[in-house]
Amino acid sequence: MSSWEKLTEEQQHQVEHQLQILKRGAADIVPEEALKLKIIKSVVTGKPLKVKLGLDPSAPDIHIGHTVVLQKLRQFQDLGHEVQLIIGDFTGRIGDPTGKSETRKQLSEEDVKRNAQTYQTQLSKVLDITKTTFYYNSSWLGELKFDDVLRLAGKMTVARMLERDDFAKRYAANQAIHVHEFFYPLMQGYDSVSLESDIELGGTDQTFNILMGRTLQGAYEIKEGQVAILMPLLEGLDGAQKMSKSLRNYIGINESPNEMFGKTMSIPDTLTLKYFELTTVLSFEQIEEMRQGLAACTIHPRDAKLNLAKTYVAMYHGEQVAEEAVQHFLTVFQKGALPEEIEEVSLSRNDLDAERIGLIKLLVQLGLQASNGEARRSIEQGAVRFNEVKITDITVQITPQDGDILQVGKRKFVKIKLT
Amino acid sequence: MSSWEKLTEEQQHQVEHQLQILKRGAADIVPEEALKLKIIKSVVTGKPLKVKLGLDPSAPDIHIGHTVVLQKLRQFQDLGHEVQLIIGDFTGRIGDPTGKSETRKQLSEEDVKRNAQTYQTQLSKVLDITKTTFYYNSSWLGELKFDDVLRLAGKMTVARMLERDDFAKRYAANQAIHVHEFFYPLMQGYDSVSLESDIELGGTDQTFNILMGRTLQGAYEIKEGQVAILMPLLEGLDGAQKMSKSLRNYIGINESPNEMFGKTMSIPDTLTLKYFELTTVLSFEQIEEMRQGLAACTIHPRDAKLNLAKTYVAMYHGEQVAEEAVQHFLTVFQKGALPEEIEEVSLSRNDLDAERIGLIKLLVQLGLQASNGEARRSIEQGAVRFNEVKITDITVQITPQDGDILQVGKRKFVKIKLT
Numbered sequence: 001m002s003s004w005e006k007l008t009e010e011q012q013h014q015v016e017h018q019l020q021i022l023k024r025g026a027a028d029i030v031p032e033e034a035l036k037l038k039i040i041k042s043v044v045t046g047k048p049l050k051v052k053l054g055l056d057p058s059a060p061d062i063h064i065g066h067t068v069v070l071q072k073l074r075q076f077q078d079l080g081h082e083v084q085l086i087i088g089d090f091t092g093r094i095g096d097p098t099g100k101s102e103t104r105k106q107l108s109e110e111d112v113k114r115n116a117q118t119y120q121t122q123l124s125k126v127l128d129i130t131k132t133t134f135y136y137n138s139s140w141l142g143e144l145k146f147d148d149v150l151r152l153a154g155k156m157t158v159a160r161m162l163e164r165d166d167f168a169k170r171y172a173a174n175q176a177i178h179v180h181e182f183f184y185p186l187m188q189g190y191d192s193v194s195l196e197s198d199i200e201l202g203g204t205d206q207t208f209n210i211l212m213g214r215t216l217q218g219a220y221e222i223k224e225g226q227v228a229i230l231m232p233l234l235e236g237l238d239g240a241q242k243m244s245k246s247l248r249n250y251i252g253i254n255e256s257p258n259e260m261f262g263k264t265m266s267i268p269d270t271l272t273l274k275y276f277e278l279t280t281v282l283s284f285e286q287i288e289e290m291r292q293g294l295a296a297c298t299i300h301p302r303d304a305k306l307n308l309a310k311t312y313v314a315m316y317h318g319e320q321v322a323e324e325a326v327q328h329f330l331t332v333f334q335k336g337a338l339p340e341e342i343e344e345v346s347l348s349r350n351d352l353d354a355e356r357i358g359l360i361k362l363l364v365q366l367g368l369q370a371s372n373g374e375a376r377r378s379i380e381q382g383a384v385r386f387n388e389v390k391i392t393d394i395t396v397q398i399t400p401q402d403g404d405i406l407q408v409g410k411r412k413f414v415k416i417k418l419t
Numbered sequence: 420m421s422s423w424e425k426l427t428e429e430q431q432h433q434v435e436h437q438l439q440i441l442k443r444g445a446a447d448i449v450p451e452e453a454l455k456l457k458i459i460k461s462v463v464t465g466k467p468l469k470v471k472l473g474l475d476p477s478a479p480d481i482h483i484g485h486t487v488v489l490q491k492l493r494q495f496q497d498l499g500h501e502v503q504l505i506i507g508d509f510t511g512r513i514g515d516p517t518g519k520s521e522t523r524k525q526l527s528e529e530d531v532k533r534n535a536q537t538y539q540t541q542l543s544k545v546l547d548i549t550k551t552t553f554y555y556n557s558s559w560l561g562e563l564k565f566d567d568v569l570r571l572a573g574k575m576t577v578a579r580m581l582e583r584d585d586f587a588k589r590y591a592a593n594q595a596i597h598v599h600e601f602f603y604p605l606m607q608g609y610d611s612v613s614l615e616s617d618i619e620l621g622g623t624d625q626t627f628n629i630l631m632g633r634t635l636q637g638a639y640e641i642k643e644g645q646v647a648i649l650m651p652l653l654e655g656l657d658g659a660q661k662m663s664k665s666l667r668n669y670i671g672i673n674e675s676p677n678e679m680f681g682k683t684m685s686i687p688d689t690l691t692l693k694y695f696e697l698t699t700v701l702s703f704e705q706i707e708e709m710r711q712g713l714a715a716c717t718i719h720p721r722d723a724k725l726n727l728a729k730t731y732v733a734m735y736h737g738e739q740v741a742e743e744a745v746q747h748f749l750t751v752f753q754k755g756a757l758p759e760e761i762e763e764v765s766l767s768r769n770d771l772d773a774e775r776i777g778l779i780k781l782l783v784q785l786g787l788q789a790s791n792g793e794a795r796r797s798i799e800q801g802a803v804r805f806n807e808v809k810i811t812d813i814t815v816q817i818t819p820q821d822g823d824i825l826q827v828g829k830r831k832f833v834k835i836k837l838t
Contacts, residue, residue, distance in 0.1 A: 090565070144565040146509070153599035158577070159590065161598065171578065179580065179605070180572035182598055 052197035057092030063250035065243030189216035239268035264309035471616035476511030482669040484662030608635035658687035683728035688720040
């Protein structure tokens with residue numbers, strides 16, 4: 001490659017250093033060769049690359065799954081590149097044009113602003129927020145008129161659109177795809193046109209949308225199309241499905257230290273290294289060392305996981321809190337003792353029937369379980385203790401007293417307060 | 420039907436009278452029941468119906484094929500209804516958003532204005548132009564912003580779009596359909612929303628687009644969706660394909676009386692009645708009389724066609740000119756004589772080779788034939804005469820003199836003038 005040979009040795013070293021960091025953990029880079037060329041150019045000219053990430057404008061509640069791309073962004077920042085965070089408020093303000101879905105509510109301008117503020121607060125835990133530029137895509141998309149929109153739509157074929165996984169499936173299953181839905185990838189792509197992004201980050205489920213940005217940049221004659229860096233989707237606590245709020249298998253970065261610690265300890269051992277690699281700032285060498293230790297059985301899987309849990313608490317609550325969380329966890333779960341502080345929850349005497357209440361109903365009433373079904377299963381699985389006594393009979397009637405302690409699994413405790 | 424019974428006898432008569440006229444010749448009315456209801460309402464309230472026709476913004480050259488819908492519009496006018504002519508200048512001003520087709524040139528605002536003026540002149544030969552309102556769809560479509568466009572697109576599914584004949588064929592054949600193409604029917608439909616049209620006219624090839632208007636009016640909550648009146652497509656001179664300029668099988672309403680007359684006489688006898696029914700103002704009874712005469716052989720097919728040709732010339736050039744055209748035709752074609760006036764065409768001596776020129780080249784040079792191939796076929800078919808002598812040898816060399824007459828078929832003559 002001719003441009004490579006024109007570099008000084010020092011520059012070659014810089015390029016290789018950046019590539020090693022940036023490629024780490026990525027599921028795919030499309031096209032990989034273009035990433036190298038962009039980094040070479042940046043090293044030679046001293047001009048940072050523009051690295052884009054699109055954000056949903058709804059109220060953020062960032063979890064460890066999200067931090068996979070955020071950590072990659074942070075790596076770009078640490079290497080001197082420029083981060084473009086795009087709040088998709090234009091899409092969000094539109095709501096659901098079919099008017100059929102109630103879940104997709106139209107966001108007001110104030111909602112969007114408030115959510116952006118929350119993003120800023122939450123993202124500052126991972127990114128260097130002083131080096132991060134926020135954009136609202138309404139500022140360019142909102143200005144487009146019908147003929148601009150037609151020009152945009154003219155860049156893409158219907159067949160190509162229907163190749164997108166979810167469209168293909170719905171079309172094959174005779175499920176309605178409304179014409180405006182084609183515009184979601186087109187809008188995301190147009191954001192890259194508007195900001196002339198060099199790189200866009202996203203999960204592998206964003207492949208189609210991100211490559212759309214590359215295609216549209218070509219169609220709008222922005223010389224070098226953006227490169228897609230596609231990060232793996234992180235499995236949630238269940239070790240199977242993608243971590244997400246709706247599946248309740250997530251670790252939120254705003255959760256309490258003990259909750260965060262406990263949840264982390266509940267992931268399957270097989271995921272510890274992946275979590276480390278994708279969501280912490282541990283160096284390549286540190287992770288390699290751990291990998292070898294685990295393989296050689298010189299590191300116990302539980303200790304690696306404790307280390308991960310402590311790392312998270314340190315990242316999101318500080319070093320000192322992390323130490324305390326370790327102690328708390330060891331006290332409660334390792335030794336089987338009750339935690340020092342247990343939340344008191346009120347129980348109205350009106351819910352009792354001749355001072356008694358079924359255990360299932362009690363679990364739901366106290367908020368320990370979301371539904372009767374869930375409560376029944378927990379009891380049957382032996383996860384429920386009343387004053388430290390395991391109860392597996394789902395028909396049991398309890399006569400609760402002030403101070404009684406009800407426990408589900410290893411981490412949920414409440415102290416009853418009759419009112 | 421309850422609303423029917425509430426009408427006076429006089430009103431019922433009016434409704435039936437209108438329906439009889441308006442349904443005449445239509446290939447389809449969708450839904451037919453709704454047309455009746457709209458007419459009832461108009462008769463009761465005295466409010467005219469709004470009857471819409473969309474026009475291509477490119478330079479008009481109206482032919483008899485176009486007049487099928489125009490005559491229907493005229494019938495609406497004569498019954499007191501209101502005609503909305505929509506010049507699709509918004510679509511036309513956009514040109515081809517893919518930039519791939521050179522044929523679809525972008526029209527300037529002046530082009531559009533000039534073409535609209537031409538429309539007005541040409542349409543005044545069929546419509547009562549004083550009772551016709553022209554609209555430019557740019558005046559509403561040009562104002563739509565991206566979110567309006569998304570709302571519009573959200574009313575329609577991709578699957579429904581792909582049901583449109585040409586889309587379905589192209590999609591099945593893996594030919595590109597660009598996303599913006601979906602907007603052509605959506606725009607046409609939105610025109611009906613904007614103007615709250617009661618009825619839209621078009622050829623049967625417009626069925627999808629016109630029903631889109633009905634659907635969109637429903638989606639935008641205009642109470643009663645428009646009714647589609649779909650007129651048959653008129654076969655051209657060849658008696659087979661749809662009359663169109665590109666197929667050169669048309670009779671233009673601006674053509675000279677003799678050209679118009681001659682072309683009409685060239686249609687197959689079997690089409691005479693259809694042409695009468697769809698493109699003239701002859702009454703139901705007059706056409707019925709002719710139908711019976713032809714069936715009983717009391718009217719000769721040639722005479723019916725002469726009558727049609729004369730009718731056209733009378734409609735577009737006046738009664739007196741029509742008489743002359745009949746005489747001209749009878750002189751030239753019935754008696755085999757040369758026409759009284761023959762166009763003189765210049766032939767440069769530079770085109771001669773030692774004062775001689777091949778017959779094929781001569782035919783093309785004089786503009787009698789479009790290509791060498793066409794000229795060759797005409798000669799071989801015995802259609803070419805030089806000074807009234809039939810020539811069937813394609814290799815013949817001619818030594819042309821001033822005043823020589825070259826003839827192709829029954830209607831094309833030129834007199835040579837050497838320069």
